[in-house]
Structure formats: C-alpha cells, structure tokens
Amino acid sequence: MDLELRHLRIVRAVADAGSVSKAASQLGLAQPALTAQLKRIERVLGGTLFERDRHGARPTRLGELVLSRARVLLPAAQELQEEAVRFAAAPSPGFRIGATNGPILGGLVDRLAAEGAVSTYTSWSAHELTSMVELGRLDYVLTGACGDSGTPTGALMWETISLDPVFCLVGEDHPAAKEKEVELADLAGEQWAVTPGDGCFADCFATACARAGFTPGTIYETDVSTCTHLAQVGRAVVLCQATHQPAQGLAMVPFAGAPLRWRQLLGHHPTAPKADWVVTQAKQAHMDAVRRSPIYHDWLVRNPGYGTAP
Numbered sequence: 001m002d003l004e005l006r007h008l009r010i011v012r013a014v015a016d017a018g019s020v021s022k023a024a025s026q027l028g029l030a031q032p033a034l035t036a037q038l039k040r041i042e043r044v045l046g047g048t049l050f051e052r053d054r055h056g057a058r059p060t061r062l063g064e065l066v067l068s069r070a071r072v073l074l075p076a077a078q079e080l081q082e083e084a085v086r087f088a089a090a091p092s093p094g095f096r097i098g099a100t101n102g103p104i105l106g107g108l109v110d111r112l113a114a115e116g117a118v119s120t121y122t123s124w125s126a127h128e129l130t131s132m133v134e135l136g137r138l139d140y141v142l143t144g145a146c147g148d149s150g151t152p153t154g155a156l157m158w159e160t161i162s163l164d165p166v167f168c169l170v171g172e173d174h175p176a177a178k179e180k181e182v183e184l185a186d187l188a189g190e191q192w193a194v195t196p197g198d199g200c201f202a203d204c205f206a207t208a209c210a211r212a213g214f215t216p217g218t219i220y221e222t223d224v225s226t227c228t229h230l231a232q233v234g235r236a237v238v239l240c241q242a243t244h245q246p247a248q249g250l251a252m253v254p255f256a257g258a259p260l261r262w263r264q265l266l267g268h269h270p271t272a273p274k275a276d277w278v279v280t281q282a283k284q285a286h287m288d289a290v291r292r293s294p295i296y297h298d299w300l301v302r303n304p305g306y307g308t309a310p
Helices: 005-017 020-027 031-045 061-089 105-113 126-134 201-211 224-232 275-291 294-302
Strands: 050-053 056-059 094-099 117-122 140-146 157-171 192-194 219-221 237-241 250-254 261-268
Touching: 005 020, 005 031, 005 056, 005 061, 020 031, 056 061, 094 105, 094 126, 105 117, 105 275, 126 140, 126 261, 140 201, 157 224, 157 275, 157 294, 192 201, 192 224, 219 224, 224 237, 224 250, 250 294, 261 275, 275 294
Parallel strands: 094 117, 094 140, 192 219, 192 237
Antiparallel strands: 050 056, 140 261, 157 237, 157 250, 157 261
C-alpha cells in the first residue's frame, strides 16, 4: 500500500481530536474501522504514530514528523485543487475587450484575432466597462473622453491611443455638405445628435457652443443607426469622431479651428495579457482608420501642427 492524502487526513484527524474514537465520529467511521486503517498506515510508515491509553492518543516522535508534513501537504493539495477548478472554469486564453462606440474597435479586433481568441462587450457607459476590468471580467476597455480631460485615475493602467478633432455628419443635401470645413457658429440653428456616454462631452459641447455665441437646440442622445437616420433626413447634425466612416447619403465635415477634441483611451488591468503589444495594435488600428478617411487626411494636411498622436 502506498501512502495517500486520505491517510494523512486520518492522521491529522486523530491528532486534532485527541483520540481515535472522537476522530472516528468526526470522520463518520466506526472506531474499529478507523483503528484498522491507522494500523495499516503505521505499517506503511514503519512505526507507531500515536501512544494510546485511557486518556486518548498522543503523537509519537514519528507521529509528530508525519503531522508536520501533513499540515503542509494537505493545504497545498487543497489549494492546488481549487486553483485547478478556477483554471478549468476560466475563459480560454485570449483578449477580452470592452468598448464604447468608436471607429477603431473593428480594426483592433482584426489585429488581435491573428494572435488569439478575442471576445468583445460593448456599452455606452465607460464607468461600467472600467468596473468590469477592475473586477477581472474584462482585460481591456477601449473608450474616450473630451480632449482636455486627460486620462482617468484609478486602479487601471491607461494609454492615450489618439487625440482627434470632432467632426460633424450632415445629409448630402445640407448646405455644409460641400464645404471643406464649417464654423460651429454657422450651425447655431440646427438640432444635434450624439451617441450616449457618461463623460463630460455634453458639457464640453455646450461650452464650445457658448464660445461660438449660441446655445444648442435639441440634442438627441441615441444609438448610431438613429443618429445616421436623423442626419440623412435633415433632422439633426451628428457629432462624430474624425475617423468615422460616413454611411451613404451623409457627408462628414470638419469644424473650423477644431473647437472640440476627442481622446481615445485604452485601459487595462495590470495583469492583462500582452498589454504593451495590445496598446501598439490599438494605435496601429487608429492609424489604419485615419488612412481610410480622406476627409480627415485632408484636414491633417491643412493643419500639420495638430497631429493625431497624444
């Protein structure tokens, strides 16, 4: 018979209970059965483990040696079992990304998928996504903030992926559709549409409008498809990121002087896989989006000092 973990549990139980009869009761065994098992264990180990009398059971020197090892091995074995269960239940290795609305998520997923499995979760709330990363439910959060707000604070590590101007989307029949750029003040009479968020963009937009001399009209906070429809039918001007790819029937127009800016951010848990590489891939995905946007490219040519890097 070879020594097994269950044998060490028996030895520990007898020592902790102080008697064979009490240990048998705790283990749910009959005392004769436990006594027989203890004798077999002693034969395997080559000596008596307990001195037994009417006062109970006391470890011998050999018993103390076995107990000292058992008190190390048994917790280690339990920890190994629990860790194995967690590992088996954990998602397969890969990249878990949460993102708010943005034009570079698709490019980032495409790049990461060449390296491993990718899963995504989208939400309008950057706070929700950040909390999910902090809790270990996601590895990365791709989100944004007003250009002047800086990077968030907290437990996550943050990288600025880009700093871009905010443009607008108008229907192809809108007077501004043929312009190289438009003054924000020229759109004072318009209704507006924007995708939702829990940052300070609404306040920054109101401040920019106030500097341009007007208070914005109705602001529809809604999903991308509804924003697109409202612009196509002339019901609203949509605020968008400069790397956005406009749908058919829409024109993307820069604001003169870039009164609004958008900072794209990638936050990650300190233990996230290949963090430096993922940050590089996000920046490359952004540059790919810039190259796909002739309007943004032309704007950068006209504004060489602006740049898209942080």
